[in-house]
Amino acid sequence: MKKDISSLHVPHNKHTAACVPVRIATPAEVILPMNMHSGRQDSEPIVSVGDHVKVGQLIAREEGRFSSPVHATISGTVVEIAPMATPDGKGTLAIRIESDGKMEKADTVTPPVITDCQSFLQAVRDSGLVGLGGAAFPVWAKLNEATNPDYKVDTVLINAAECEPYITSDHRMMLAHPDLLADGIEYLRKYMSEALGNATFKICIEKNKADAIELLKKTFENKDYVVIHELKTIYPQGAKQVMLYNATGRVAIAGRRFPSFGAMIINVSSISKMAEYLNTGMPLVERIVTVDGPAVDKPQNLIAPIGTRISELLKITGLKSEPGKVVIGGPMNGNAICSVDDPIVKVSNAVLVFDEKSAMLPEASACINCGRCIEKCPVGISVAEVDRVMNTKNEDAKARRLIATGVRQCVDCGCCSYVCPANRPLLQINWDAKSFLKKYAAAQKEKEGGNQ
Amino acid sequence: MGKLHISPNPHIHQKGSTTQNIMLDVVIAMLPATIAGIVIFGINALWTVLVCVASAVLSEFLFNLCVHKRQTISDLSAVVTGLLLALNLSTAVPLWQCALGSVFAIVVVKCLFGGLGKNIVNPAITARVFMLLTFGAVAAVSLPTVVELTATATPLASLNQGVEVAAAEAPSIMDLFLGLHGGAIGETCALALLIGFAYLVIRRVIKWYVPAAFVGTTFVCYLVYGGFDVVFALQHILAGGLLLGAIFMATDYVTTPTTNKGRVVFCIGAGLLTFAIRQFASYPEGVSIAILTMNLLTPYINDFTKKKTLGGIK
Numbered sequence: 001m002k003k004d005i006s007s008l009h010v011p012h013n014k015h016t017a018a019c020v021p022v023r024i025a026t027p028a029e030v031i032l033p034m035n036m037h038s039g040r041q042d043s044e045p046i047v048s049v050g051d052h053v054k055v056g057q058l059i060a061r062e063e064g065r066f067s068s069p070v071h072a073t074i075s076g077t078v079v080e081i082a083p084m085a086t087p088d089g090k091g092t093l094a095i096r097i098e099s100d101g102k103m104e105k106a107d108t109v110t111p112p113v114i115t116d117c118q119s120f121l122q123a124v125r126d127s128g129l130v131g132l133g134g135a136a137f138p139v140w141a142k143l144n145e146a147t148n149p150d151y152k153v154d155t156v157l158i159n160a161a162e163c164e165p166y167i168t169s170d171h172r173m174m175l176a177h178p179d180l181l182a183d184g185i186e187y188l189r190k191y192m193s194e195a196l197g198n199a200t201f202k203i204c205i206e207k208n209k210a211d212a213i214e215l216l217k218k219t220f221e222n223k224d225y226v227v228i229h230e231l232k233t234i235y236p237q238g239a240k241q242v243m244l245y246n247a248t249g250r251v252a253i254a255g256r257r258f259p260s261f262g263a264m265i266i267n268v269s270s271i272s273k274m275a276e277y278l279n280t281g282m283p284l285v286e287r288i289v290t291v292d293g294p295a296v297d298k299p300q301n302l303i304a305p306i307g308t309r310i311s312e313l314l315k316i317t318g319l320k321s322e323p324g325k326v327v328i329g330g331p332m333n334g335n336a337i338c339s340v341d342d343p344i345v346k347v348s349n350a351v352l353v354f355d356e357k358s359a360m361l362p363e364a365s366a367c368i369n370c371g372r373c374i375e376k377c378p379v380g381i382s383v384a385e386v387d388r389v390m391n392t393k394n395e396d397a398k399a400r401r402l403i404a405t406g407v408r409q410c411v412d413c414g415c416c417s418y419v420c421p422a423n424r425p426l427l428q429i430n431w432d433a434k435s436f437l438k439k440y441a442a443a444q445k446e447k448e449g450g451n452q
Numbered sequence: 453m454g455k456l457h458i459s460p461n462p463h464i465h466q467k468g469s470t471t472q473n474i475m476l477d478v479v480i481a482m483l484p485a486t487i488a489g490i491v492i493f494g495i496n497a498l499w500t501v502l503v504c505v506a507s508a509v510l511s512e513f514l515f516n517l518c519v520h521k522r523q524t525i526s527d528l529s530a531v532v533t534g535l536l537l538a539l540n541l542s543t544a545v546p547l548w549q550c551a552l553g554s555v556f557a558i559v560v561v562k563c564l565f566g567g568l569g570k571n572i573v574n575p576a577i578t579a580r581v582f583m584l585l586t587f588g589a590v591a592a593v594s595l596p597t598v599v600e601l602t603a604t605a606t607p608l609a610s611l612n613q614g615v616e617v618a619a620a621e622a623p624s625i626m627d628l629f630l631g632l633h634g635g636a637i638g639e640t641c642a643l644a645l646l647i648g649f650a651y652l653v654i655r656r657v658i659k660w661y662v663p664a665a666f667v668g669t670t671f672v673c674y675l676v677y678g679g680f681d682v683v684f685a686l687q688h689i690l691a692g693g694l695l696l697g698a699i700f701m702a703t704d705y706v707t708t709p710t711t712n713k714g715r716v717v718f719c720i721g722a723g724l725l726t727f728a729i730r731q732f733a734s735y736p737e738g739v740s741i742a743i744l745t746m747n748l749l750t751p752y753i754n755d756f757t758k759k760k761t762l763g764g765i766k
Contacts, residue, residue: 010464087458165464245762253763325457331464339456352463359457361465365527366569368471371710379762384710385754406761414462421471422569428460 008235008376008415010332012208013165013292021172021288021301024316026099030073030307031343032059033084035092038136039066042092051078054106056282059095062125068138068346069128072097073285073305075104085338094343097307110281117147120191127277128284128346133159133170133238133267134329136347139274142266143188147195151259156188156196157247160205160212160268161231161238164330167350169288172301173269174205174212178219181268183275185226196264201226203268204247208233235332236413240265242378254408269349289344291317293352295324304344310351311340324359327352332414365422373416373426381406383416383426386433399440407433471568474705475528477655481648482535482700488644489539489637496543497637501535503547507554508534515563529568533557536576536700539638540693540740541583549587553579573747574707577697577740584740625683628690639693649699658703662715666698669723677731694726697739707747714750714757721753722746 034042041064053059053072060070076099084094112123125140146153158181162170174181185201203220205213207230220226229247231237241252243265250261258265269287277283285305292299297318304313310326327334328348344351373383382405389405392398407430416426490497512530516523534554541550557579565571627633631641638645653660671689678684689695698719702708708718722742729738746753 011467241763251763322454323456325459325463327461327463332462334461334463336456336458336460336463338458354463358464360459361463362470365471365524366567368474368529368569368705369708369710370474370705371712372469374711374759379764380759381761381764382710382758385758403765404758406759406764409761409763418462418464419466419469421469421474423465423470425460427462 008418010165010235010418012233014168014171014208015166015292015299016168016290016301017171017209019168019172019299019301021169021176021303023286023303024308024313026074026101026103027305027308027312029076029079029096029098029309030305031084031094031096031309032070032073032307033086033092033094033343033345034060034070035086035090036070036136036306036346037062037066037068037130037138039064039068039138041065041067043067043070045081045093045095047078047081047095049078049081052076052100053078053097054104055285056109057106058108062138066138066141068130069126069283070095071128071283071285072106073307074099075102076100087335087338105282108281109283111279112277112281114191114278117191117194120187121147123278124274126283127274129270129274129277130284130346131267132269132273132287132347132349134333134347134349135267139266139270142264143192145257146259146264147192148259151257152262153195153259153264154199155248155263156185156199156201157240157243157263157265158185158201158203158268158271159238159240159243159265160203160209161243162209163206163233163235163238164332164334164350166292166299166352167290167330169290169301169349170267170269171209171212173272173288174209175215177272177276178215180272180275180279181216182219183279184271185223187275187278188271189225199225199264202229202247203227204229204231204237204243206231206233206237236378236411236415239378239411239413241409241411242413252409254410284346287344287346287348289313289348290350291353292350293327293354294358295319295321295353295355306346306348307343309341309343310337313344313351314340314353319353321355323353324356325354327354332418333412362423364424367422367424370421372419372421376415376419378413378415379406379409379411381410381416381430383407383430387424387426387429390429390433390436395440399437402433402437405433408437410434471527471529474657475532477652477657478532478700479528479535481651481655481657482532482539482638484644484647485539485638485641485696486535488631488641492631492640493543493637499547500541500543500545500550500637501538503550504538504541504554505531505534507551508537508558511555511558512563515559521567524568527568529562530558533562533575537579539696539700540576540580540636542634542636545583545587549583553583556582569706571706572750573744574701574704577701577743577747580740581744625686625690628687635691636693636696639696642690642695645695645699649695652699652703658699659712659715662703662712662719663695663698665716666702666719666723666726667694669720670694670727673724673727677727688730692730692737693739697722697726697743701739701743702746707750709750709753709757711754711757711759713759714753717753717757718746718750721749 043060044063045060047059054075057072059072062069076097079098080096114120121140129139130136188196244252291313297320385405386407389401410430414427508530557575561575561578562571629642652658674685674688725742726738
């Protein structure tokens with residue numbers, strides 16, 4: 001008997017659920033980093049300082065695997081191409097464009113000509129679209145993978161869960177543009193007919209978005225290949241392994257590519273934006289950002305060009321108190337940034353500002369073996385055991401014991417850290433464990449290769 | 453604008469989920485039994501409690517000072533240990549022995565093994581056993597000052613003399629339930645202990661079926677042993693330190709298995725051992741040694757009650 005993975009109730013704080021997104025006035029400048037994708041190599045600028053660019057114009061080409069092209073999001077002059085600090089310490093280049101106030105569209109912005117699957121994938125690649133749910137995995141690469149004849153994809157899961165607190169940008173996108181979602185599904189069926197022609201499109205959405213569910217049901221009432229799958233409103237419904245299990249009953253085993261489970265998962269905003277590009281030719285230049293958090297005066301959804309400084313957005317919403325921490329993304333999975341002058345990037349679905357009091361969590365103390373981390377882990381990892389085992393000196397014993405805890409299945413939801421009474425950094429300990437196991441496996445392979 | 457804090461995700465934490473809050477809940481849960489003990493056994497019970505708790509907190513404070521470790525007394529775990537030890541002792545134990553027991557519990561059983569979370573055996577129970585072996589008087593039971601009692605032995609001792617004798621001399625079920633008989637300070641009043649149990653379950657500190665597994669196993673053993681005499685089995689459940697041990701010591705996070713399945717296995721084992729020691733060994737009380745033994749088996753119970761990870765190796 002299949003049991004739903006259920007885990008954690010986190011306070012929703014969906015204060016902006018009823019806020020229709022408002023387009024902000026064109027900012028004076030935008031800063032476009034070269035690392036707005038999941039691949040490790042940065043994009044390469046193709047413009048120079050002094051060039052005049054228009055909206056939708058290509059200004060950086062993709063370099064390396066899983067990289068993405070970058071387009072100008074406002075019209076104006078390139079004033080600087082300089083290094084920018086990032087919280088992980090690596091840093092990246094960023095192109096700064098000063099607005100000329102005109103927001104002129106580039107001539108290259110025309111609906112792409114698509115004849116078959118190849119040209120379809122190339123068009124999606126050219127749009128610079130990456131997973132807008134936060135993963136930043138290039139969409140064309142995901143679609144390309146699904147065309148592999150070895151994977152028999154029979155279900156396309158459209159991730160409309162938005163399980164994190166505060167964020168409502170996907171929700172508002174669905175309410176504003178159900179037509180784009182419908183277009184996106186049709187495009188996939190038409191141009192990837194070999195891979196997805198017979199697939200079921202399951203729109204997986206949490207029950208707390210009742211208005212969106214109703215609208216979607218109406219939009220797709222005549223399409224039997226589109227199913228609206230309602231999910232319990234708990235965290236982390238949006239994690240892809242959890243969604244796969246709850247929507248199809250299949251178990252995502254770590255180390256295998258996702259389509260090998262017969263399913264493809266894509267964020268609802270990603271597929272909608274893809275349709276927008278195919279309809280108009282305008283690449284990814286703006287997005288809906290939820291601005292919320294304890295320190296924000298008037299939380300709201302804003303439509304802003306990518307590259308807008310966060311301080312610009314905060315001027316519109318106002319601040320109730322001194323910001324202590326600014327997080328891009330949700331409170332469970334988002335990343336804290338260095339300064340409010342940092343820009344929003346392609347995947348910035350939310351900007352959360354925490355006040356000084358809520359910015360820092362208490363220091364970690366000793367594990368008391370309460371077992372709440374194990375209870376609340378959606379995939380049943382023995383997290384407390386991982387914590388204990390990480391101190392093992394003998395590498396072989398450490399690897400064996402870590403594998404036995406199931407830590408390789410970790411979906412990075414952070415439920416363990418959230419519930420730990422001792423405030424232990426369990427999510428980071430799990431990352432450590434996974435990274436250790438990867439290195440260990442690579443070393444084992446090398447040893448075996450050497451022995452041959 | 454000032455500098456921004458940077459820390460890894462998650463950036464929010466479950467409200468109220470702290471070690472200190474859990475310890476506070478346990479202390480509150482023990483308060484009904486503490487008050488009942490003072491009412492039944494008199495003001496001496498209060499001195500015992502205060503001395504045990506103060507010695508526990510002080511010894512942890514001094515130990516941390518001596519080894520230059522961060523002070524941990526604010527997590528209230530020393531208070532829990534001191535109070536639990538006090539509830540396990542009778543008012544007949546001299547206060548200096550109580551203090552020494554507390555020091556042993558904190559310094560030897562907990563701190564020397566690495567502090568909170570690192571001890572292998574339950575500090576209160578181990579200190580109790582240490583005192584039993586060292587001082588002997590711990591076995592002496594205090595008589596309640598509230599109720600006149602003709603029998604001088606504890607219900608357990610009198611019950612052990614045989615089923616026929618037990619029927620004549622043993623206190624009634626109601627007396628046993630309200631705790632109006634001899635015994636340790638916190639173990640006699642079942643009503644007070646059950647109030648504490650309910651509090652812990654409501655506050656989600658423990659799962660109701662964990663202590664129930666312990667008590668239930670022993671109950672079933674006595675049921676079978678006594679020829680399916682329910683009264684007989686009930687008498688043996690309410691007498692002695694079974695409820696206190698099941699609710700507060702077999703549910704100690706640190707020294708019992710991590711998963712709920714493991715905890716149930718632990719409690720079933722402890723239940724069986726309690727019955728065996730009480731009936732077939734020379735001690736009238738089996739709970740302490742039973743829990744102590746199961747503490748030592750906890751790592752192995754953890755191994756074979758590990759949760760099955762979705763998609764992990766079988």
